[in-house]
Amino acid sequence: MSKPLSAETIAIVKSTAPALQQHGVAITTRMYERLFVDPAIKGLFDQAAQVSGEQPKRLAGAIIAFAKNVDNLGALTSAVERMATRHVETSIKPEHYPAVANALLPAIKDVLGDAVDERVLGAWGEAYWFLADVLINREAQLYAAELPDLETI
Numbered sequence: 001m002s003k004p005l006s007a008e009t010i011a012i013v014k015s016t017a018p019a020l021q022q023h024g025v026a027i028t029t030r031m032y033e034r035l036f037v038d039p040a041i042k043g044l045f046d047q048a049a050q051v052s053g054e055q056p057k058r059l060a061g062a063i064i065a066f067a068k069n070v071d072n073l074g075a076l077t078s079a080v081e082r083m084a085t086r087h088v089e090t091s092i093k094p095e096h097y098p099a100v101a102n103a104l105l106p107a108i109k110d111v112l113g114d115a116v117d118e119r120v121l122g123a124w125g126e127a128y129w130f131l132a133d134v135l136i137n138r139e140a141q142l143y144a145a146e147l148p149d150l151e152t153i
């Protein structure tokens with residue numbers, strides 16, 4: 001289980017929800033530009049969804065919903081389930097998560113500029129890893145459920 005986020009981190013993340021709502025797609029579009037410099041990561045994505053602009057919108061939606069509900073994760077249960085299922089379908093593994101953190105946090109800074117300082121980026125870094133741990137744990141359960149039952153082989 002992930003370490004709970006501090007009250008201060010929760011307050012900072014919630015206070016940045018309106019800026020993310022306004023600039024969410026710009027941030028995630030920039031995030032993918034940074035992420036796709038690595039061809040191995042790029043290959044994990046369905047380029048059709050990317051070209052249509054669907055994937056940045058879905059990710060922006062997930063990030064905004066998370067910012068609003070960071071102190072009420074129960075509201076995100078069905079969203080987490082959908083993300084984890086899609087991640088397992090596309091073979092996303094724990095080792096892929098640092099690349100997204102390393103693309104997302106600078107992308108927030110690129111788009112929001114002086115509106116974000118080290119404190120805000122630090123809070124978002126903690127929040128990212130909190131959500132990532134929730135997803136990684138659920139994905140591990142789904143991968144385990146996919147394995148054949150050894151006793152029947």
Ligand code: HEM
Nearest residue numbers: 044045046049058059062083086090092096097100131132
């Ligand atoms: C906290 C981190 C992450 C969040 C919040 C997130 C969020 C999402 C969301 C909302 C979707 C769309 C689900 C749907 O179809 O409704 C998605 C799909 C996907 N995610 Fe993530 N994701 C995260 C981490 C990652 C990582 C680390 C990778 C790999 C580097 C990744 C790769 C993908 C891929 C390949 C898809 C399917 C895209 C498609 O349909 O073309 N995600 N993710």
